[in-house]
Amino acid sequence: MSDAPKEQTLPERPAGEGAAEGEKGPSKNALKKAAKEKEKAEKAAKRKAEEAAQKQAAEANDISKDSYGDLPLIGSKEYTPPNDNRTTLRDIAAKYAGSTSLATEGSSPEVRFRAVVENAREQSAKLTFLVLGHKLDTIQAVVAASDTLSRQMVKFAKNITSQSQVLVHGRVTQPKDEVKSTTIGTLEIQVTKLFVIARAETPLPIQVEDCERPLPEDGTSDAQAQKPEEEAGRPIVALNTRLNNRTIDLRAKLNLSIFTIKDGVVALFSEFLRERGFLGIQTPKMLGAASESGASVFEIKYFNTKAYLAQSPQLHKQMLIAAQFERVFEVGPVFRAENSNTARHLTEFTGLDLEMAFEEHYHEVVALLEELMLYIFNGLRTRYARETELVRRTYRVEEFKLPEAGKVPRIPFSEGVKMLREAGVEIGDYDDISTAQEKHLGRLVLQKYGTDFYVLDKYPLAVRPFYTMPSPETSANPPAEQLSNSYDFHMRGQEILSGAQRVHDAKLLQERMRGMDPPVNPDQPGLKEYVDSFKAGCPPHAGAGLGLERIVMLWLGLPNIRLATAFTRDPSRLSP
């Protein structure tokens, strides 16, 4: 480079200072210093030249010189890739772990795969151990100097920074003793070639291995992160630090497991519903009016007017039932402008929504929803046992208890109130149930029915939104003492699903709106089109909204909903 960095040029001596001391030329000290520096520079140059010569000689001597190094930037630099078939750690484990053929002398199959260097440990100048990882799998790799593998290559291996991407060629062997620190402990790779694809900077702001350990307490407070952790005094990373460095945090197998399970819930949800004739839909997230009552909404600048972010697909999914779509579901973001800074609230999360026409009774829909949830739980158990086990072990959480013989307790709200009262909780017949009371009830239900999953049915009408259908059996009661055809589903004492039969008659819907406190105007923009859609003949229907992150959090027993969101959005976080 022609522009030498400024720090290395000699600073000009300020004229004023020198003049004040009356000096005319360099002092003896200065001359001595200059001579010393010259000598130093000459020595450095000589050392550099010697090193270069040594390196050249070493490279000339290096029997492995074509078997390791940094690859050119793949895709951007000219590069002829080796003509090889790649494999993965998963496939190696599937093919060779427990295989007897490997024990035979000389039968070490050659493999080539891309992996992450999780750890490089120098045993001696002749031996480096690597822990290589890919997704949930890790394996030990041995780089041992031999007739065909140089010490230079061993040194290269030990200097690969943790988290670098590498291309490994090697032979699969069985270690003498099972390797305890890797997941594929009965196998080992004898490295023959080793190339760095992308080198990680060092040090990284947080260590991936530290993110494999649980959050302190519920992770809401950074102060708690200062508490000594039980696990042998190793550093623990506070939630905020993890979320600030989320792309490193997410490399933890703990996190990959959580998000594998999260997608599992979406996949199971969608396949169950499509199988039963539901149509996946996409409803608009930008609404012309803040129409649905309840939670606050975010305002958008929309060209020369305002719009609002949808707090749920409620109105539009019902409009599609009115449009005779019969059964619909949606997986999509929902937005809540609530300034709640708790371990269970987000401003953006994923809603799993569904809505369906029914024939005679809304319990047809409740039954389908129970079946849906059991399908998801059983699917998670069988398809994601490894991921579930990894997360629950880390967080020391008990297994999620499912109801025996698939019979989900469907408990009337009034019965839930009775159970709480018998346990000493003060609550009125038509009061809404608080979060603390819900959790209390969860423990009582677990004792009585032996399940972490249950349904509360027939909530008081007054605590539900205007589109909720009143129950026929209390229609003669005063408004404050009426019940509704509504239900919430709970996991470990927390609500994960809220639903109801909806009012499918335009006149009753208008009545319900006007009777709310405060009254809702059925003619206001955004609501008028909704009400009108029921004037053209709409089948009776019911549905539900589920919180995806809540389901993941409670299935796994995570202490904070942020752990079930790749990139958290809460009142104080909009990045990364």
Place this chain on the structure above:
Amino acid sequence: MSDAPKEQTLPERPAGEGAAEGEKGPSKNALKKAAKEKEKAEKAAKRKAEEAAQKQAAEANDISKDSYGDLPLIGSKEYTPPNDNRTTLRDIAAKYAGSTSLATEGSSPEVRFRAVVENAREQSAKLTFLVLGHKLDTIQAVVAASDTLSRQMVKFAKNITSQSQVLVHGRVTQPKDEVKSTTIGTLEIQVTKLFVIARAETPLPIQVEDCERPLPEDGTSDAQAQKPEEEAGRPIVALNTRLNNRTIDLRAKLNLSIFTIKDGVVALFSEFLRERGFLGIQTPKMLGAASESGASVFEIKYFNTKAYLAQSPQLHKQMLIAAQFERVFEVGPVFRAENSNTARHLTEFTGLDLEMAFEEHYHEVVALLEELMLYIFNGLRTRYARETELVRRTYRVEEFKLPEAGKVPRIPFSEGVKMLREAGVEIGDYDDISTAQEKHLGRLVLQKYGTDFYVLDKYPLAVRPFYTMPSPETSANPPAEQLSNSYDFHMRGQEILSGAQRVHDAKLLQERMRGMDPPVNPDQPGLKEYVDSFKAGCPPHAGAGLGLERIVMLWLGLPNIRLATAFTRDPSRLSP
């Protein structure tokens, strides 16, 4: 009701006016008029009483009085449903259409189902024909007076308003001649009981049957709707009117077909990718900074600060590749604050996104994307043949031509330019290709390769975003003459997928950002976290963003993208 409506009380005579005329009492005329009105009222009361008596007598005589009527509001009113097993039109068709047993005397199986009255036609006082619909199926139902079915019931049937939901009990028979106007033309229902579940108001603002016909031209202009339509002078409904009354418009089988196919694309996309180890993800739609260059973004009021709606999951999906998720995909809304009022732009649409690590060459990813699209096309062909046929017939669109033997033409951009030049189009080697030129090229490719689906590969670097990887073969060229490892996929000459290898090296990425015109600051909020994520070692990767509505529109040959969106959002539409 105690409060009589004001319009029906006699208006008080204004004091001033009467005084001015000097009248002291009612005039002769007024007395005469009052007498006449009294007489009229008496007559009306008499008529009413007679009618009531007749009705009572009729009801007493009505042999069918328990077999028809309006049901109470299901779910909300006390009501004991009949103990019956419901079926659907689809199941009736599957079970009995083409069945020989029906031909046998007396073997008319009894069925019960819910349906929509699409049309009620009175043949005589003894006979009413109904067309009953459910989803894509329609069947003719006969309400015929007999020893067991009263004329009153026949009259009730003919008066059911179009689009009402009904519960039908009947026997399945074979009509003498095939019914031409229904989809299940070889079967007919002999109605035994008929109940209205939800009565539609009449008249509705638009007629569903009118929405079964195609839009005039491309449907962008209301004026075009005034043009006489070819089809026997029946009314045609302009796009805006349809969108204003969308929940009625969507009842058209044409529309149910479009949205069934749309969900088919999502289902095929997801199942193909999950099968190949892709993980479904949810990235945030609210961003702390308007970071990605290109299209304009919508601004959100976020508590005391600002946020922006994501114009794509680009940065976050790449960050998950940096986080070693290896293969990810997302189906979710994307937002574009572009004031484009065309037949192919929306401000909110559904993005199908994917991103994957690869080993040696980005063509590994292009090959997977080609396979993905063929999987979707073939899946649509086999699973949604009926829906596709219905829509294409309505819009008189040719079948979508797929490449022979599944070999998708992968045409270098430079070759595409050459083809256009040979056809007389003026275009520079490194110019971007306009929409009109793309369509022209689409026709040329169809001529040459016989396919509506093809790939353009290696676009000029200058026309692609900063995260695009430059091509190695042109790295020595001046910047304006470099190519990139990027590609667009086209259907019928329109882009439906845009993708590229991404820069996975933090330093090159920063260089690329600074080299843009205008330069992009890699340290700005929102981009810094993105750039940083590549410092920890990231595999080479490539991906793509697909427009769901575009795919549906071009598969079916629809004239306007709004037809592929349940609820349109464009610069002038935010409702319903």
